[in-house]
Amino acid sequence: MPELPEVETIARQLAPVLTGRAVRRFALVDPMLRDGPVPRVAGRRIDGVRRSGKRVLLAFGARGGGDGPLWLAVHLRMTGRLLWTDAARFVAPSRVRARFELDRGRLLFCDTRRLGTFTWYRSEAEAEPEGVDPLSRAAGRARVGAWLAGSREPIKTWLMRQDRLAGIGNIYASEILFAAGVDPRRPGASLEVDEVARLVAATRTILRRAIRCSGTTFSDFQDARGEIGSYGRYLRVYDREDEPCSRCGTPIRRVVQQQRSTYFCPGCQR
DNA sequence: ACCCTCCTGTCA
């Protein structure tokens, strides 16, 4: 499910409602979420919530008895949801994988396919993703161009790697390349300077617009309020195989790269 | 760049 815009949506919704609240109880229901020993969470205060790559990062304050501060990175993978109180009311108990009871309200983690993960950290620095945020200044033309210059990897799979730019997934990779006019199969090193510039600009434009839309709901995505994202109406190529391109009328093509569907317009993308 | 795995659900 969620790529950068969807995770950003959830983090922005949760930050104001969770920050400052105490955790009364924490239950890790699904043993698949266990990643080594489970730290003690009850009795801590939530100090903040933000996005880190494609993960939601929750900061917990120190706890009496010498337990220092704690960070939890929630990766929603394909179908994970973090649902805040009102939305959480409609969830069947059997679907809950983890539950935080706060002094007022509750946060549930639900995940049909159970691919989501919890990772605990003792310092904030450890919790940072390897890659650079695509919306940060560090993700400019100079850096992206230098990275691409040495890469024979197809540009679409390159965009989806999380160790360079952290946050782009399967939907937005196709959409960004359409907006940039670049064929997804081209090796990174083959991009000209102006194409790199268009790629960087398209990345920012599309991710920002998607955040304004609260993300894309392709099938499963719900935000922390249980609502869907509206970026779907802006999708130009994703899931549009054989439909005419909105710009030139050429049928959209689907190819498979690294076992994932890629959509593009053979007329607009060179 | 290919293959596979994890897991569950939906659609043709």
Added chain:
DNA sequence: TGACAGGAGGGT
């Protein structure tokens, strides 16, 4: 019944 699904990690 098989293909496929906003992800990622592993092995050739």
